[in-house]
Amino acid sequence: MSNSAALAPSSRAAVFLAFSLICFSSHVLAAGHPHYADALAKSLLFFQGQRSGRLPPDQAVKWRSNSAMSDGSAANVDLTGGYYDGGNNVKFNFPMAFTATMLSWSIIEYGGRMEGRVHDARAAVRWATDYLLKSAMTTPGKLYVGVGDADADHRCWERPEDMDTPRDVHAVSASAPGSDVAGETAAALAAASVVFRAADPAYSRRLVAAARDVMALAWRHQGKYSDHVGGGVSNYYPSYSGYKDELLWGSAWLLWATKNSSYLNDLISLGANDDVDVFSWDNKLAGARVLLSRRALLDGDKRLEPFTRQAEELICHILPNSSSPSSTTAYTPGGLMHRRGNVNMQYAASASFLLTTYAKYMAASHRRAFSCQSHGVTHRALRALAKRQVDYVLGDNPLGMSYMVGYGAR
Numbered sequence: 001m002s003n004s005a006a007l008a009p010s011s012r013a014a015v016f017l018a019f020s021l022i023c024f025s026s027h028v029l030a031a032g033h034p035h036y037a038d039a040l041a042k043s044l045l046f047f048q049g050q051r052s053g054r055l056p057p058d059q060a061v062k063w064r065s066n067s068a069m070s071d072g073s074a075a076n077v078d079l080t081g082g083y084y085d086g087g088n089n090v091k092f093n094f095p096m097a098f099t100a101t102m103l104s105w106s107i108i109e110y111g112g113r114m115e116g117r118v119h120d121a122r123a124a125v126r127w128a129t130d131y132l133l134k135s136a137m138t139t140p141g142k143l144y145v146g147v148g149d150a151d152a153d154h155r156c157w158e159r160p161e162d163m164d165t166p167r168d169v170h171a172v173s174a175s176a177p178g179s180d181v182a183g184e185t186a187a188a189l190a191a192a193s194v195v196f197r198a199a200d201p202a203y204s205r206r207l208v209a210a211a212r213d214v215m216a217l218a219w220r221h222q223g224k225y226s227d228h229v230g231g232g233v234s235n236y237y238p239s240y241s242g243y244k245d246e247l248l249w250g251s252a253w254l255l256w257a258t259k260n261s262s263y264l265n266d267l268i269s270l271g272a273n274d275d276v277d278v279f280s281w282d283n284k285l286a287g288a289r290v291l292l293s294r295r296a297l298l299d300g301d302k303r304l305e306p307f308t309r310q311a312e313e314l315i316c317h318i319l320p321n322s323s324s325p326s327s328t329t330a331y332t333p334g335g336l337m338h339r340r341g342n343v344n345m346q347y348a349a350s351a352s353f354l355l356t357t358y359a360k361y362m363a364a365s366h367r368r369a370f371s372c373q374s375h376g377v378t379h380r381a382l383r384a385l386a387k388r389q390v391d392y393v394l395g396d397n398p399l400g401m402s403y404m405v406g407y408g409a410r
């Protein structure tokens, strides 16, 4: 991994934790279970702490005030708003858009169980998508992909309210293509359009129209944004996995948002069938497979059955070797998935999201079990493993310590 992994482990892990917590938020607080509703509320508060731009009157994190109010001025455009990256003041649209996509997917699947928090969760999505809409729609033919100079920013420890580091503007276009960042931005806009379909239909239509344009740019002009964009993104958030995964993921979200089967033809034509066992801001293949299996399992769309098979192979890699002979995932003695020496929680959290979500699709389609070689796997087993991961993060671990900032006694 690059030095990006060393930037801000705790804050970035907290962002990713939100996705999985949301899955469990409505469980009744019973003896021995963490307080999921409290954890959900705090993970949503985290997003307020990361807000850039002009803050609204209902901002609950009061120590944050307006910042980066002239973002975009280097290109004579308005790019205020959005979120800072974990632990620094750069706006990196590539991981920001992924975060927005995952928040939206969480709301789509589990919003009905978030009780009073669904409004805050939608607000967290909208803070990203308002900015991503500006990034997509301000200059025809261009997609802005970030503001700031990552190297200068990382040399200087300042609050965003006080910062005096350069606010360079970065963009992709036909002559400087970035299908990775464009595909992820399209995914975020399309997923959010589903979230707002009933809550704000006009906003939803704007989102889906922008998603279409950005996805068309991603397909028509293919390339990796880190080959064309400066500002240090190639040292922090290049797409190591290339851009095919974002073309698949973006098209899968557009298929859902528009029901236009041309996206189905596009995504099948990709043949993106590499074996994966991880889901992250970099590689979206795993998420796309689970997302597409929804349509295969719930809507009986036979053309998507290969994605169900791939999703199940992926899960066989994630399960511990005691329940899956094809496991490729190590677990610590305390039971936490262990992928990397640093920023590990994001991988445990994103894998947990896929486990509960696939379990949900299985249950809804009466698919009781599948097998990892000869070992049968039920949706209950997937949920139990995901719960184990989330509980570990919240303090059910050998040190009895919460790994979520602000949650738990220690």
Ligand SMILES: *[C@@H]1O[C@H](CO)[C@@H](O)[C@H](O)[C@H]1NC(C)=O
Residues within 6 Å of the ligand: 260, 261, 262, 263
């Ligand atoms: C479906 O999408 C394709 C490609 O973006 C477009 O050319 C076509 O007009 C769309 N069809 C409908 C019915 O919107």
Ligand SMILES: *[C@@H]1O[C@H](CO)[C@@H](O)[C@H](O)[C@H]1NC(C)=O
Residues within 6 Å of the ligand: 321, 322, 329, 330, 331, 332
């Ligand atoms: C199974 O996983 C455990 C924990 O990750 C590891 O210690 C052990 O070596 C693995 N066993 C096999 C047969 O791979």
